[in-house]
Amino acid sequence: MSFDFESSPERRHTDSQKWQKYAGRDILPMWVADMDFKSSPAIIAALQERVAHGVFGYARPVKSTVDAVVQAMEQRYGWRIDPTWLVWLPGLVVGLNVMAQAFAQPGDEVLTLTPVYPPFMTAPKNSARISIQVPFQLNAAAGRWEIDWPALELAVTPRTRMFYLCNPHNPLARVWRREELVRLGEFCMRHNLLLCSDEIHCDLILDALPHIPTALLGDDIARRTITLMAPSKTYNVPGLGTSFAIIPDATLRAQFIRAATGIMAEVTNLGFTACEAAYRHSEPWRQGLLQTLRGNRDLLIDFVARELPGVKIEAPIEATYLAWLNVSALKLTDPIAHFEQHGVGLSDGTYFAAPRGSHVRINFGCPRSTLTEALARMKRALTAR
Numbered sequence: 001m002s003f004d005f006e007s008s009p010e011r012r013h014t015d016s017q018k019w020q021k022y023a024g025r026d027i028l029p030m031w032v033a034d035m036d037f038k039s040s041p042a043i044i045a046a047l048q049e050r051v052a053h054g055v056f057g058y059a060r061p062v063k064s065t066v067d068a069v070v071q072a073m074e075q076r077y078g079w080r081i082d083p084t085w086l087v088w089l090p091g092l093v094v095g096l097n098v099m100a101q102a103f104a105q106p107g108d109e110v111l112t113l114t115p116v117y118p119p120f121m122t123a124p125k126n127s128a129r130i131s132i133q134v135p136f137q138l139n140a141a142a143g144r145w146e147i148d149w150p151a152l153e154l155a156v157t158p159r160t161r162m163f164y165l166c167n168p169h170n171p172l173a174r175v176w177r178r179e180e181l182v183r184l185g186e187f188c189m190r191h192n193l194l195l196c197s198d199e200i201h202c203d204l205i206l207d208a209l210p211h212i213p214t215a216l217l218g219d220d221i222a223r224r225t226i227t228l229m230a231p232s233k234t235y236n237v238p239g240l241g242t243s244f245a246i247i248p249d250a251t252l253r254a255q256f257i258r259a260a261t262g263i264m265a266e267v268t269n270l271g272f273t274a275c276e277a278a279y280r281h282s283e284p285w286r287q288g289l290l291q292t293l294r295g296n297r298d299l300l301i302d303f304v305a306r307e308l309p310g311v312k313i314e315a316p317i318e319a320t321y322l323a324w325l326n327v328s329a330l331k332l333t334d335p336i337a338h339f340e341q342h343g344v345g346l347s348d349g350t351y352f353a354a355p356r357g358s359h360v361r362i363n364f365g366c367p368r369s370t371l372t373e374a375l376a377r378m379k380r381a382l383t384a385r
């Protein structure tokens, strides 16, 4: 079966956050992480059927929805989860915020590695917890971003309670290897830290590398790990607000649920429907998507190397549809404004804790024609400096 990854429905004048940002301006939005492709036909059909039912009362997942998630974990990663470990969430960012409130007191510290998806840093701060950030190090010879282990050790204080891990990593597009995850797990055990593993991008691995759920590394690590996952990024349904935490430890699970009670919105009927259709019926579509994303990634790497002098991709793009571009050689005081002036809307590296002017992030989850046009505009932006 073939799927259409070459065209996109018109998203201008719709409720799209990504496209509304530049309403009325000729700027291609290559920023926030949703894709311009239609979701899988199986999801669209399931939603249409659910809408035709016509009643949208308070929702609970039916057994087949829970089973779809449980089976996906086992089939994809060999991870046998108990259905009782699942806590449904309206979004992963909600999960990051609930965790900070559930497992740390005001003034306690939450460690993370930067650059990173901004809510990893803002979630602790939102409730007067403290975000401690340790920068990754670029091993230029190996072409790899690496954890600065000595700096990580030094960052731990008596008030450090948790570690927020992005697995695979946004924005570095990095898939963590087993030995790195094991070392991180040991680090968390040694310092008695809880480990929050955000695995929202785990079904978007582009290279022949396995996704290793952090909690699968051993019972000791699983007991202190809260995994956050969702069908949202992979199947392009983030606007349906359906995610889940997997919390094997009953005490942590109860603490998490207590912290969320009364303030966390419930997942909707349509969200559960989309979730089941994603995990149960959308694998052929996902394979087609991955093939398209690999092609886009290769085109991007090639174009940057040949046509965008001063822009550098420092390490392989192993996962996600997001690429981290070093633009420091361009010496632009405001790279985002400069590229916007030439018709491309990128994400500002400073949001991810990169130094001003050093990096931007581009979203290549779009038809090839959109990416090609965006890159041509970036080329013009360089010559217009």
Ligand SMILES: Cc1ncc(COP(=O)(O)O)c(C=O)c1O
Binding pocket: 033, 090, 091, 092, 093, 094, 117, 166, 170, 198, 200, 230, 232, 238, 243
């Ligand atoms: C690592 C990571 N976590 C969470 C999210 C957003 O999750 P949600 O929309 O479910 O809050 C994103 C979105 O880009 C992300 O990259």
